[in-house]
Amino acid sequence: MANRLFQSVIHQMRSTIDCTIGVLDSNFNIIACSDLGRIGENIDAQEFHTNIGSKSTIVNGYTVKALGNSDQLDYYAFVQGDDPLAEKYCSIIAISFTNIKFYYDEKYDRRNFIKNIILDNILPGDIYIKARELYFNSDETRSVILIRALDKNDVSIYDVVQNLFPDKNKDFVININETDVALVKEVKQDILSKDIENLASSIADTLSGEFYCHVVIGIGSTVENIKDLAKSFKEAQAALEVGKVFDTDKSIINYDNLGIARLIYQLPTTLCETYLSEVFKRGSIESLDQETLFTIQRFFENNLNVSETSRKLFVHRNTLVYRLDKIKKITGLDLREFDHAIIFKIALMVNKYLKANPIKY
């Protein structure tokens, strides 16, 4: 769309300016030009790209100036020639194109549209009308990934994420508040949640590794219609909230993997306390040491399989059996039995929930 807009303005300017003028994309390809035959040419300015910015630069006989002042430069205005007049023309053209682009983007701002959807600022009926207006495909599979900074940082998470996902037609990066940035990502229809987690993990790793930002990331479920993006966003938010209680050591929390944590998170605290006192009639959960709790956690992760757990824990099978017997002695629950195991698992989670100081009711 921008190309056509630029071309239309250049067409009007052509008769006034007696030299070749045009617009380049970020790869220095001519996308609009007073000489139509040159559209698609490359002016071979890659080696100068670090120098070209808000000031005019002369490159291979062209005067080139970036549009806008942002860190991410999408377009450049150019004028053939390297004399002061060419520089003057270039500056004027750059100013007018920057403004035209700004007003165009504002009117047809797809990101703003997505922001309104996820924040429920648009009526459901208007979503489709606006989507049609913006030539927006409503039925693509998308997922909302919510990135939350845990500490203050000089670097803008928004800028980094925007540069990781630069395709502005498919991926939308939205500043939610001071700490949260949402990424609405178009994904393949058959994408696995593991793949989305890997993607989130690469965002977290890039932010920590490159910019020392400590973040947690919540992932909403994938949705197939644009109107469901608000639901996916709320799920990503819920994942971060529930994860704060149950997955304190994790930085990537997927709503789809919250399981019973989601349920426990909504239980009245009095009910939770009653449940704990009923389960641990013989001895309290506090009587289990760290090593034992760690063993239990691994035993659950390995689907109550003694051999597999002992292998993962690098302990002898008999050592694990001995530990499980000890737990049975203390709590009266034999974790090798499914019913006992599930009681214990829920009790552990309820205990974690109560320790997180929820509102008592």
Added chain:
Amino acid sequence: MASLSLRNVYKRYPGGVVAVSDFNLEIKDKEFIILVGPSGCGKSTTLRMVAGLEEISDGEVYIGDRLVNDVAPKDRDIAMVFQNYALYPHMSVFDNMAFGLKLRKVSKDEIKRRVEEAARILDIEHLLERKPKALSGGQRQRVALGRAIVREPKVFLLDEPLSNLDAKLRAQMRTEISKLHQRLGTTFIYVTHDQTEAMTMGTRIVVMKNGLIQQVDTPQKLYLEPCNLFVAGFIGSPQMNFIDGVILCENDTYYFEFGSEDTKTRAGVKYKIKLPASKNADDRLKEYIGKEIILGIRPEHVHNEPEIIAANPDSIVEADVEVTELMGAETYLYMNCEGQAINARVAPTSTARPGDKIKIAFEADNIHLFDKDTELTVTN
């Protein structure tokens, strides 16, 4: 100087999970130290505490002489490389390496100097104009390393940087990273769950389990003198064989006895392995007489060659071959001896086949013994 010191470091998460307990480690300047252990053992958490990405619950971390507990990550003079690095798809290699510096408002000339220097070190000068999609997996990995190098840090922290690469590329990048360490002459802390990576790259290895350091030593010492059952089992592939048995003493000679002889039917066989006198230094086996103990022996110290069997008459047992795996330069035999699994790494010319009952001999000098209750090494 970029020595590191971690003193009584703990990491406790809300809800009671203790990820790291009483971690003490002195890392010398220019050392290549590896933190290794199974997933969930606290190695990445330790690294993130050094980086400042995780708060330290207790203890002190020094980089050089400076206490950095409350120093922001960006001011710690460190650089990190993670497993799931992402490159900026629309930027050239040059810009990918320069982006972090640009956001930190480093001057253009300085950025150019640093990127070109890093590219030279990594041998990717010819790729600077390319976009990430035109790079191979190994080249992308080098760009990720380049992004860390341009920061010119005192300490490099690498968290499983090779886990996403295929086996062949991983082996190649292992060498590259070792060379890089030599070229840069800075301190490297490298986290991995892969004991092969740990053994091949590190000057010293820290083996962790359940948030606790098990042993800190050179690769060779860890392999030959593990301090406990966990380290013995974790380091080495295929894993060390562990056999449950008891210690006997006859005429001042110590034996390890194992087997499944039924006291009523006399079915099954009991084997007695004679232990060399060196295994009983300081009379340490005396307290174990009649007690259960675990014998450990590495697969390469179990032999089926007739001449070795003849030379070790006091450590011969019979085992049923269950599976054989020809690896090219060697063959792995997976056997069962009176209910105990024994693996052997033998010559590729071995004719043993599944279903065979063969004689095998243990190299008695390379036997390790572990206390069954404490799991600590009794003798190496």
